[in-house]
Amino acid sequence: MDAGENRLPRKAGRPDCVHSGPTCGGGYLLLLVFFLLGAGIVISGWLYCRRQEKQYIAGMAQQLSIIAELKARDLAQYRKERLADGSVFCQNASFAALARRFLEKPDDADAQGQLEAWFEECRPQYDQVRLLDAQGVSRLSLPAGLPAVSDPVARELAGVLRSGRVSFQDFYRSEQDRRVHLGVLAPILDEKNARQPLGVLFLRIDPDSWLYPFIKRWPGASRTAETLLVRREGNEAVFLNELRFQTNTALNLRAPLDRVALPAVQAALGREGFMEGVDYRGEPVLAALQVIPDSPWSLVARMDVAEALGPIREEGWRVAAMIGALLFGAGACVGLVWWQHRVRFYREKARTTEALQGSEVRYRRLFEAAQDGILILEAGSGIIVDVNPFLIGLLGYSRESFLGKKLWELGFFKDIVGNQARFAELQRKKYIRYEDKPLETSDGRRIDVEFVSNVYPCGEEEVIHCNIREITDLKRAEKKILKLNAELEEQVSARTAELQAACAELESFSYSVSHDLRAPLRHVMGFADMLQKDAGPSLSEKSLSQLKIIHEAAERMGELIDDLLAFSRAGRVELQKTGVNLDELVRETLGDFQAETKARNIAWQIQPLPPVWADHNLLRQVLANLISNAVKFTGARAGAKIEIGCAPVTNGETVVFVRDNGAGFDPRYAHKLFGVFQRLHSAVEFEGTGIGLANVRRIIGRHGGRTWAEGAVGGGATFYFSIPNQNGGNHGH
């Protein structure tokens, strides 16, 4: 393969860039599908999780609230019970009497003994019981010998003495043992002295014994849940119990009220219900708040969000895992589709390439083996990119002298595309064809060629395909044909001229006959008649008879001339063929004979006849001649019979006959019947000029039909003529 051959197949490489488009498009589409699918999966998973979480949180809130409520109720009950304990002493007259006796006489051992017995009764609930007088001085205690009451208790004591009502000593830290306590202060009212308080009974409670454990207790297992008690002190919320995750918090841990995210602060502010917030450790928590009635306390039941939402978080992970699996699955599916797409594409491409190569081979063979010269040019530049072996052989130039040249640079094409202007014309018209511009071969011969050039698109470029066919032989033959035609034309015109001369001669002959032969006859008859008229009486019988013979002879001559002229005319007039209704024509023609046949007894048999394609007037002459003959030759018969009909249609022609039972003829002379002036009967027997049947034959002949007759002497005669049908007539005559 050389450079030239490499130019054309370049097309085979092209589809690469063309095909990459659809592949990329498919890839993007699949990617988009994947992203949409993924987004759908993720969004629905997320929505599902959110919904689950909300439901779960609602459940948790309810659970926490129930716990808080129950605890608050129990705490309220606990406070009520403690106050009731106080009331037992406060409104007990005998205890009051006993207390007065002891206070008035501190060394009354009996009274002291009885009081200590009372105190002992309280011991399970209270770690200290002591009796204080109206001045707040501790007079008797269990266990014995206790120091003075703590400051908070002393402050509360004054209020109780004033009001005379049982009061709850809230949580306080004792400055003696540094521990947290609370208690009940019950005034002992003096029945005798207008219920003035004699003193106060202080029942101290150690919260560690029951209260703190109760608060701490959580129904069910939990890692982070706890309940805690707070109260408001000024601008602070004070934690009242020990916490789960921090020690030494009771009355020590405080939070300012502006830390509103803290459930303890919210509780201290008197809020109730469920909240999400951040607890004392900074952990996000869920909390239920409950105010404990008739107390400064508020209860918080809280749980870390981490634990509370643990199960739902787990669920979330499961969902996430599922989403991951789904995403992977979708990705795999899309990938599979894409892969199959690629496989199909490459298979298709391989097949196309194969087909293209096969096609290339076939067309290359065609190009190589063509018996026409072929040139392939770049349409834009006019540079020859390929030339087939036939053209090289035809012109005798080497392959190299073609390739890479522009068409108009090749001398031997100068007549065809001699300059760029003509080449531009070709580019515009896309097609040119010449066969009048010969090429010159390398050895100087001039050969006639047919040069056809087409421009057509090939990929993105245009290619010009030039077909060069040697037509030297064709041209030679053409020239010969033209010459022969010219000669023929000459001969034809010569013959035509001769024919025209002959026709003109015939014409002038007829004209002469009409004028010049008739005139003497007329004179013969005219003067003979005048002679008879003028000299008739003086002439002899014989002379008169001779004059009569002159007259008759001239008359007959006139008839002959007329018939001959009619015969001549029948041969010359132009045929004007139309559809002729034969039935009607026969009826018309018979009408002409009515006068002649009125006196005779003729049996007419007229069959239905088909329409024919003929000259109406001439056909009428034919029928008139034949009917006239039939009438004439049956003249001697008593039972004359004349039949007109048609034979079965054959061979694309209509055959009509006229049959009579008259004198007939000798079949041996049948061939003479249709000749001019031929007669088979003597003038004495039957008058006539012998022109009629010749005229019939001539007219039918001009229609392409035939005429013939059958008959026997004394046995009648049948005359036939045929008329070819309009489209099917073969001229058989």
Add this chain to the structure above:
Amino acid sequence: MDTEIGDIRNILLVEDDPRDVELTLAALEEHHLANQVLVVHDGAEALDYLCRRGKFKTRAGGHPIVVLLDLKMPKVNGLEVLKAIKADECLKIIPVVVLSSSRETPDLVECYKHGVNAYVVKPVDFADFMKAVKHLGIFWAAINEPPPQTGRKEESD
């Protein structure tokens, strides 16, 4: 003058053959029309007469009431005469009857094409001929009303 036909009009017979002239005049004579007939022997003479030229320069009278015209004549033939008459604004109103031996279609067609007023084939049979010419004479001389400018006998005298 015989006044059997009444108003007598002149007839121009153009005929080269003296025998035909004789026969025609004989036929017309039977009805006393012959002496109204002026005979000229060829087409040129006929045109001279009609156009008052040559020897007819000083002739009296107007146009003939009819021209009986033979076709085959020496010099100027009948068809040429017919054409000349019918092409002339003055003469075209004169009725022209062709009297010919010919029944040939081209003759008939040409004559009618050029405006002939009648075409009579001269029969070979003398009796027929007499009859035809007689009818012709009577028709044109007595029955037909001629165009206004044609000369009457009285005026031409």
